[in-house]
Every structure is written in structure tokens, then in C-alpha cells.
Amino acid sequence: MTADHWGFVLSAYGIAAITLGAYWRHLCRRDRELAEQPSQAAPKAGHPRTKPLGSVQR
Amino acid sequence: MNRALGWLAVIGLAGGLIMAFGVAPREVTQGNVQRIMYLHVPTVLVAYLAFAVVLVASIAYLWRRDPAADRLAHASAEVGVLFTGLTIVAGAIWGKPTWGTWWTWDARLTSVAILFVMYLGYLLLRGMIEDRERAARYSAVLGIVAALDIPLVHFSVYWWRTLHQPPSLLKPGPATMSQGILAALLVNIVAFALLYVYFVAKRATVLRREEEVPA
Numbered sequence: 001m002t003a004d005h006w007g008f009v010l011s012a013y014g015i016a017a018i019t020l021g022a023y024w025r026h027l028c029r030r031d032r033e034l035a036e037q038p039s040q041a042a043p044k045a046g047h048p049r050t051k052p053l054g055s056v057q058r
Numbered sequence: 059m060n061r062a063l064g065w066l067a068v069i070g071l072a073g074g075l076i077m078a079f080g081v082a083p084r085e086v087t088q089g090n091v092q093r094i095m096y097l098h099v100p101t102v103l104v105a106y107l108a109f110a111v112v113l114v115a116s117i118a119y120l121w122r123r124d125p126a127a128d129r130l131a132h133a134s135a136e137v138g139v140l141f142t143g144l145t146i147v148a149g150a151i152w153g154k155p156t157w158g159t160w161w162t163w164d165a166r167l168t169s170v171a172i173l174f175v176m177y178l179g180y181l182l183l184r185g186m187i188e189d190r191e192r193a194a195r196y197s198a199v200l201g202i203v204a205a206l207d208i209p210l211v212h213f214s215v216y217w218w219r220t221l222h223q224p225p226s227l228l229k230p231g232p233a234t235m236s237q238g239i240l241a242a243l244l245v246n247i248v249a250f251a252l253l254y255v256y257f258v259a260k261r262a263t264v265l266r267r268e269e270e271v272p273a
Contacts, residue, residue, distance in 0.1 A: 004090035005155040012094045012151040013075075016101075016144050020253070023140055027260045034267035 060263065063256040070249030074100075074242075082242035094152040096242055100250040102145040102170070106208055108138030108254060109177065116201035119194060125269070126262075128194040131201055133261035135180050137254055142174045157221055165218035169211040176204040190269070 078096035085092035115131035118124065149167070150160040161167065180200050187193035215224045235243070 003155070004084075006090060008091055008151050008155050009093050012097055012148045015147055015151075016097055019140070019144060023257070027257070027264060030264050031260065031267070034264065034271055037271050 060256065060259050063252065063259060067249065067252040067256045070245075070252045074246035074249040077242035077245045081238060083236065083238045085239070088156055091152065091155050094148055095239075096246045098145060098148040098152060099243060100246040101141045101148065103247055104250045104254045105138050105141040105145060105173075106212070107251065108134045108141060108258075109173070109205055109208055111258075112138065112177075112180075112201040113205035116198035119198045120202075125194070128198070129262045129265045130258070131198065132184060132265055133258045135177050135197075135201065136261055137257045139174065139177045139181060140257075141250070141254070142170065142177065146170060146174060162221055164220040164222055165214035166211065166220050166222035169207060169214045173204070173207045173211055176200075176207060180204060 074096065078093050082093065082096070084090055111134040112131045115127045115134065118127040119131060146167075149170075153162075154160050180197055183200060184193050184197050187196060212225065214220065215222055
């Protein structure tokens with residue numbers, strides 16, 4: 001009869017549950033934070049470009 | 059939509075756990091430790107799917123310069139890295155009682171580790187470049203190149219002599235496992251695929267919002 005090693009089985013599933021749960025919570029929290037911030041209209045095409053290096057804030 | 063997807067994933071995962079621990083029979087040679095397979099195999103298959111989506115979305119981005127394609131590639135790569143990490147951890151935990159070691163540098167394990175590091179590099183590259191368009195362009199190229207490792211991972215068990223067993227699924231000919239084990243595996247693959255779709259949709263929404271928020 002083979003040993004069952006339930007400790008290994010529970011560890012694998014436990015780590016997976018904690019990791020997936022933590023990632024899900026991270027996404028929900030980030031989504032909530034961004035929803036609370038004022039947004040600007042997204043450009044119709046292309047990425048919003050960051051300012052070139054050395055540009056001056058007026 | 060996202061909420062419905064999330065609930066579908068939760069129901070799928072609950073069904074997967076019931077199948078893995080309540081329905082699937084105890085495996086004859088390995089005993090109950092084989093039940094780690096219902097976590098290990100679905101996570102690696104979903105990671106393959108995630109990186110295939112990165113490949114397609116990266117090609118689409120370079121072709122059309124559509125930011126939505128870039129967001130999809132970014133979100134899919136992140137979720138793919140998460141699932142690859144889980145595959146490696148679950149595999150190591152399964153390896154200790156069955157092979158007597160947590161890790162060995164055989165072809166399958168090494169190629170999966172390379173896959174993990176390459177997509178981790180993809181995410182780091184995105185984070186290092188401030189200009190979003192340039193980050194999208196460079197990472198799209200890396201996303202296409204890194205996808206070359208997926209067939210290497212899958213076929214490594216045929217091309218080299220490895221400690222790792224041949225694939226349980228995605229191989230020529232009918233499945234050689236019992237019906238109960240196969241059913242539990244398929245339910246878990248569907249459940250993890252649903253979770254992948256939910257995570258990617260949620261992450262892509264977060265990325266879109268990040269682009270809309272003034273710096």
C-alpha cells in the first residue's frame with residue numbers, strides 16, 4: 001500500500017488557494033482605488049504618451 | 059460581466075475540488091498524492107493558453123497598434139506568470155514524495171523554469187520603460203520570441219530523456235487514464251480556464267483605468 005502524503009496534497013492546494021486569493025484581492029483593491037480617482041478621457045487611438053525627458057512643468 | 063465570470067469561475071473551482079477529492083478514484087501506484095495532478099496539469103495548460111494569447115495579442119499590436127491588444131497581452135502575461143509559478147510549486151511538492159526530490163534539472167522542469175523567467179522578464183521590461191508606446195512595442199517583440207519556448211516545454215519529454223512523465227493530455231492517441239481521473243482533470247481544466255478569463259478581464263480593466271488616470 002502506497003503512503004498517501006496528505007500533507008503534500010494539502011500544502012499544494014493551500015498554497016494555490018492563498019496565491020490566487022491574494023492576486024484576486026490585489027486586483028479588486030487596485031480597481032477600487034482607480035475607480036475612486038478622477039479620470040481623464042482616454043485617447044481614441046494610440047497610447048497616452050509620457051512627457052519627454054527634460055520637459056518642464058509650467 | 060466580470061462579476062458573472064467570477065462566479066462561474068468559483069462554481070467551476072468548487073466543482074473541480076469535488077471531482078478531485080470526492081469523485082476521482084485513488085490512483086493505484088502513487089496513492090492520494092496523485093490528486094496534486096488536478097492542480098498541476100490545469101495550471102500548466104492554462105499557462106500555455108495565456109502565453110499563446112500573449113503571442114496573438116502581441117502580433118495584433120504590432121500590426122494594428124491597438125492599445126486594447128497591448129492591454130490583453132500585458133494582462134495575459136501577468137496571469138500566465140502566476141499560473142506558471144503555481145505549476146512549478148505544485149510540481150515540486152508532488153515531486154518530493156514521488157521522485158524523492160523537490161527539483162531536478164531535467165529538460166521539462168528546466169524549460170518550464172526558462173518560460174517562467176522569460177515572462178517575468180517581459181513584465182519587468184514593461185515596468186522599466188516609461189513611454190507606454192515604446193514599452194508596448196518592445197514587450198510585443200519579447201512576447202513573440204518567448205512563445206517559442208512553449209513547444210519546447212511540451213515536447214521536451216519526447217526529445218530528451220527526462221524524469222518527468224510524458225504528457226497526460228495533448229498527445230497523439232486516446233487518453234490512457236481511467237474515466238474518473240480524466241473527468242476530474244477535464245472539469246479542473248475548464249474551471250482554471252474560467253478563472254484565467256476572469257483574471258485577464260479584470261486585469262485588462264485595471265490597466266485601462268490606469269491609462270485614463272492623469273499622472
